[in-house]
Each structure stands twice: as C-alpha cells, then as structure tokens.
Amino acid sequence: MSRQRVQPRWGSLSSCLLPAALAGSSALASSHREAPYITEIPKCDGTDFYMFRSYEAGRQDFVTIVANYIPLQDAYGGPNYFSMDPDALYEVHVDSNGDARPDLTFTFQFTNTLQPIALNIGGQMVAIPLINAGMVAAAGNDPALNLRESFTVNMTRVTGKKAVTQAVTNSSNGSATFAKPVDNIGTKSIPDYAAYAGQHVYSINIPGCATPGRLFVGQRKDPFVVNLGETFDLVHLNPLGAEDGEQDDLFDKNVTSFIMELPIACLTNGMEPVIGGWTTASLPAVESRVNNPSFSAPQINKGKPVQVSRLGMPLVNEVVIGLPDKNRFNNSKPQDDGQFLVYVTNPTLPALLQILFPGVAVAPCLPRNDLVAAFLTGVPGLNQPANVVPSEMLRLNTAIPSTPAAMQSRLGVLGGDSAGFPNGRRPGDDVVDMALRVVMGALIADAMCAPNNTAPLTDGAFVDASYFDDVFPYIRTPIAGAMD
Numbered sequence: 001m002s003r004q005r006v007q008p009r010w011g012s013l014s015s016c017l018l019p020a021a022l023a024g025s026s027a028l029a030s031s032h033r034e035a036p037y038i039t040e041i042p043k044c045d046g047t048d049f050y051m052f053r054s055y056e057a058g059r060q061d062f063v064t065i066v067a068n069y070i071p072l073q074d075a076y077g078g079p080n081y082f083s084m085d086p087d088a089l090y091e092v093h094v095d096s097n098g099d100a101r102p103d104l105t106f107t108f109q110f111t112n113t114l115q116p117i118a119l120n121i122g123g124q125m126v127a128i129p130l131i132n133a134g135m136v137a138a139a140g141n142d143p144a145l146n147l148r149e150s151f152t153v154n155m156t157r158v159t160g161k162k163a164v165t166q167a168v169t170n171s172s173n174g175s176a177t178f179a180k181p182v183d184n185i186g187t188k189s190i191p192d193y194a195a196y197a198g199q200h201v202y203s204i205n206i207p208g209c210a211t212p213g214r215l216f217v218g219q220r221k222d223p224f225v226v227n228l229g230e231t232f233d234l235v236h237l238n239p240l241g242a243e244d245g246e247q248d249d250l251f252d253k254n255v256t257s258f259i260m261e262l263p264i265a266c267l268t269n270g271m272e273p274v275i276g277g278w279t280t281a282s283l284p285a286v287e288s289r290v291n292n293p294s295f296s297a298p299q300i301n302k303g304k305p306v307q308v309s310r311l312g313m314p315l316v317n318e319v320v321i322g323l324p325d326k327n328r329f330n331n332s333k334p335q336d337d338g339q340f341l342v343y344v345t346n347p348t349l350p351a352l353l354q355i356l357f358p359g360v361a362v363a364p365c366l367p368r369n370d371l372v373a374a375f376l377t378g379v380p381g382l383n384q385p386a387n388v389v390p391s392e393m394l395r396l397n398t399a400i401p402s403t404p405a406a407m408q409s410r411l412g413v414l415g416g417d418s419a420g421f422p423n424g425r426r427p428g429d430d431v432v433d434m435a436l437r438v439v440m441g442a443l444i445a446d447a448m449c450a451p452n453n454t455a456p457l458t459d460g461a462f463v464d465a466s467y468f469d470d471v472f473p474y475i476r477t478p479i480a481g482a483m484d
Contacts (some may be wrong), residue, residue: 037327038309043085044281046311047071047255048224051277051394052426053402053419054261056471060402062213062261066223066427066475067092067279067311073183073219073254075479079130081183082219082256083149084110088281089305090258095276095393096269098385100335104267105156106168108217108258110149110180117146131182136190139199140179149180151217155207166207168215178202181218184254186482194477201473209266215259220475222255223427225463239357239457243433246460254478261472264398273399274378274385278312278334278392307331312393313375313422314431319349319439320375334391337376341390344371349439364441364450374422374438382413383423396424410464414442427474428465433458 038045050066069090070082084090089109093102117133118125134144141148153168153176167176181200184193202215225248258279267275285303310330311317320343321329329340345367354362364370378384378395385395403409403419410430412420414437421429422438434442436457441450468474 038330041085041283041308042070043083044088044090044283044309045069045071046279046281046309047222048314049277049279049311049394050223050425050427051275051396052424053264053396053398053400054472055402055404055408055419055426056474059261059472061211061264063264063267063275063396063398064259064261064472064474065092065277066473067258068220068223068255069258069281070256071222071253072250073222073256073478075184075252075254076481077183078185078481081131081185082254083112083147084108084151084180084256085283086110086112088283091280091282092258092260093278093280094267095334096267097272098274098276098388100276100333100337100389100391100393101158102156103158103269105158106260107154107156107165108151109154110151113148113150115146115148132185132189135188136182136185137196139181139196145182147182149182150177151180152176153178153204153215157208164207168207169205171203171205171212174205178215178217183219184478184480186480187484188482190480193480197477204260206262206266209263211263211265213263213266214261214472216473217258218256219254219478220257220473221478222250222253223468223475224250224255225430225461225467226250226432226459239353239436239459240455241458241460243430243456243458243460244462248461248463252479257473257475259473259475268398272385272387274383274395274397276312276334276378276385276391276393276395278310278394280307280311281309282307307333314425315435316375316392319435320344320347320371322348334393335389337391340392341376344368344375347371347439350441353436353440362440362450362452364444364453370441370443371439374443379413379422379443382418394425395422405465405468405470408465410462414438426465427468428463430463432461 046069048068052064054062054064073082089107092106094104096103116127118127131147132144133146136142136144154165155168156163156165169176181197190196197218200218203212204215206213282305285306308330317326317329322343347368373379375392376390377388383395383397400418403417408428409415409417410428411434412429413423414434420426421431421434441453444450444453469476
C-alpha cells in the first residue's frame with residue numbers, strides 16, 4: 001500500500017480546493033489553517049512565530065525564538081498523537097542586515113524510530129497498538145516508549161556568496177542528535193510531565209558563537225489566544241466590548257514548539273541591531289512511501305524540497321493576503337514580496353470591518369504607508385534597519401532592553417512598551433487586539449485620515465504575560481490527554 005503526496009501548482013485554486021479555502025481560511029486565527037493547501041498537511045502548518053529579547057532574569061543578552069507547528073492539537077489525540085514529519089525541513093531564518101535574505105538558517109529534521117514493542121500472545125510475539133507500553137519517565141531511550149522521536153539542527157551561515165552549514169550540538173556531550181519528548185499522553189503514562197519535558201531542555205553549542213544557547217522542541221499549551229468561532233462568523237464580535245468579555249477558543253489546544261535561546265552577539269552583524277525572522281516548512285515535491293517492517297519506509301521519486309509554509313508577522317496571510325494568493329504567499333520568499341504589495345497599501349480588511357460595523361470602523365485613507373512600515377520595513381525609529389529592503393518578516397531591535405514580565409503591556413508599543421509587538425513578538429502580546437487597531441489606523445497620526453484610530457477594538461479574548469512562565473522555554477506545559 002502506498003501513499004503519494006503531489007504538490008499542486010501555486011497561485012491557482014482547483015474546484016476541489018475552493019470549498020476548503022472558503023471554510024478553512026482563518027480570519028484572525030494567527031496562522032492556524034491559513035491557506036487552502038496547508039490544511040491538507042497539518043504537520044507542516046506553522047501556527048505562530050515569536051522573537052523577543054529574553055526577559056528571564058540574567059538572560060538579557062539573549063533572544064528567544066519560538067516557531068509553533070501543527071495547529072489545534074487535542075490533548076486526547078491518540079494513539080498516534082502529533083509527531084513531526086520526517087520528510088519535512090523545518091527552518092528558522094534570521095536576516096541580520098535588512099536585505100530580505102537569510103544570513104542564518106536553523107534547519108530541523110526529525111527521525112521517528114519504532115522499537116517495536118511486542119507481547120507474547122499464545123506463543124506469538126504481537127506488536128502493541130499504543131505509543132507506550134508503560135510509564136514514561138526518562139528522556140530519550142525510555143524502554144516503555146514504543147515510538148521515539150529525535151532530531152538534528154544544522155545552522156547555515158551566509159557570508160557574501162559563501163554559505164557554510166554546521167551542526168548545532170549538545171553542550172553536555174557533543175552529540176548532534178536530540179531527543180524530543182513524547183506528547184502529554186496523560187498522568188498515568190507520565191505523572192510529572194513538566195519534569196519529564198524539562199529533561200529535554202538542552203544547552204547547545206552554536207557554530208561560530210562563544211556563548212552556548214538553549215533549545216527545547218516539544219509539545220506545549222497553545223499560546224495563541226483568540227475568539228476564533230465568532231471571528232470566523234463574519235467577525236461576529238462586539239469590537240468595542242470588554243477586552244476580557246469573550247472566551248479563548250484555543251484554551252484546550254496544544255501545539256508543537258521549536259524554542260531556541262540564542263546570544264544576541266551571534267544574531268546581529270555587529271553593526272545593525274535590528275534582526276528579522278521567519279519560519280518555513282518544506283516537503284519533497286513528489287514522494288512515495290511503501291510499508292516496511294522496519295518502519296523507516298523507503299522513499300522514491302523524491303524531488304527538491306518545496307516550501308509549503310511561511311510565517312513571520314502574525315495574521316498576514318489571514319487578514320492581508322487575498323484568498324487567491326494564500327498558497328502563493330506560503331511558497332514565497334521575503335525578497336519577492338513586491339508581488340503582494342497591493343494587499344498592504346490597499347487592504348480589504350478595513351473596508352470589510354466598515355461594512356460590518358458602520359460608524360465604528362472607518363477605513364483610513366490610501367495608500368496605507370503605516371501598514372507598509374508595520375509589515376514590510378519595520379517602524380522608523382523603532383525596528384527599521386538602516387538599509388531595509390521591504391519584505392514581510394518579524395523585526396526585533398535587539399538594542400531595546402527587555403521588559404520584565406510583571407511590567408509588560410499586553411498591547412506592546414501601542415501600550416507604551418517598546419519591547420513588545422510590533423518590535424518582535426512576546427507570548428503575552430495580544431496581537432489580535434493590536435492588529436485590529438493597527439489595521440484601522442492606530443499608527444496613523446493624521447486625524448483627518450483616520451478619525452477613529454484610537455478606538456479600543458478587541459476580539460474579547462484576553463492575554464498578557466501572566467499566562468506564561470517568565471523563564472525558558474516560557475510557553476507552558478501542554479494539557480494532558482487524561483488526568484487522575
């Protein structure tokens with residue numbers, strides 16, 4: 001029995017894909033199922049991207065980067081749970097000079113290894129159907145774990161026209177292979193998941209860097225907060241209601257997080273303090289698999305990897321990019337973002353909000369140069385590189401000190417906290433409320449152009465820094481599939 005995955009042509013929507021596009025595109029759902037094709041391959045669906053100066057005490061000289069994948073994970077989603085795709089390349093890119101091209105790329109690749117665990121049933125050794133055969137407590141090679149995930153991380157540094165790729169290694173033993181914790185199956189299988197996951201926080205050697213960083217890859221509680229259902233229903237919200245008056249529809253969902261803490265000195269070029277970041281996932285253009293007793297099924301006809309997911313600034317593919325180009329955007333690179341410029345300078349969301357909420361949301365005048373700054377260049381005087389090439393990515397001014405968790409504003413720069421969104425993004429930044437306000441002109445100083453740009457628009461789903469830990473890896477322990 002074989003399975004084939006064939007890449008569709010980008011930029012076109014077949015008749016069979018169009019219904020899925022209409023049902024699955026997320027209006028304000030960060031990047032959960034944001035484009036028609038990515039709904040078919042959730043293991044490659046990047047959901048959220050964060051980049052901020054570390055605010056854990058004593059770690060102010062580091063930047064933390066979080067790339068989340070596999071949306072809408074139900075904690076009870078067994079028996080296979082949410083392993084990563086061993087055929088995919090998951091990458092985090094950093095632009096350190098503003099030219100819209102990656103100067104550093106961290107590439108994650110996964111290996112899934114089946115033991116397999118079998119039981120003697122009437123003299124026959126029969127493989128069990130579960131992911132574990134008992135309590136799981138130890139990192140890596142726990143004998144009760146039937147399916148084990150491991151991964152490698154390679155870093156590619158580009159200097160001029162020269163690209164050098166080297167392995168990121170474990171500082172404690174020099175290994176280039178890291179164990180990924182199994183998902184939070186339940187308290188009988190893993191009584192203390194926080195302690196178990198903590199065994200998978202690694203101190204890492206980063207090629208070319210004198211100071212070690214830290215790394216964690218594994219399941220976490222989904223940090224994104226949004227009133228998802230009502231947002232889908234033609235923004236069925238009270239946009240001027242209480243900021244905490246509605247539910248977070250992702251309160252019971254998990255996600256898989258790639259979390260790195262990296263020295264600032266290793267990310268900047270020594271002159272430009274502003275860095276840009278984004279994450280991508282790629283798959284072979286065509287692949288075939290056949291069942292194999294060894295579980296590591298051979299692949300044939302595998303082509304060059306094709307990018308299928310892209311995420312930098314939150315909400316871009318959801319509320320900015322038009323439906324016909326959502327697949328194309330996921331397949332594109334920042335240096336080619338001129339093709340999407342009209343979606344930024346002449347956005348449709350303000351007009352849609354004006355139709356839905358007449359008298360509340362007034363679409364500002366055009367072209368929207370404020371959105372060009374927010375999404376494509378960085379804001380002058382805040383996080384715009386000196387020689388910026390307009391391109392969509394999350395930008396962080398590493399020269400701006402971090403704000404301690406207890407002092408952070410959930411509205412970031414709009415709340416007077418320059419260490420928050422859109423200067424990078426922290427877990428406690430309420431990007432939905434901020435995006436609603438920015439798209440309606442909160443960054444425009446001209447009152448004649450945007451007379452209602454101070455309206456406190458909200459989706460009603462509240463989040464701030466108190467929802468997260470104030471130490472690495474910041475994103476909290478995932479919800480258990482079963483409790484005592």
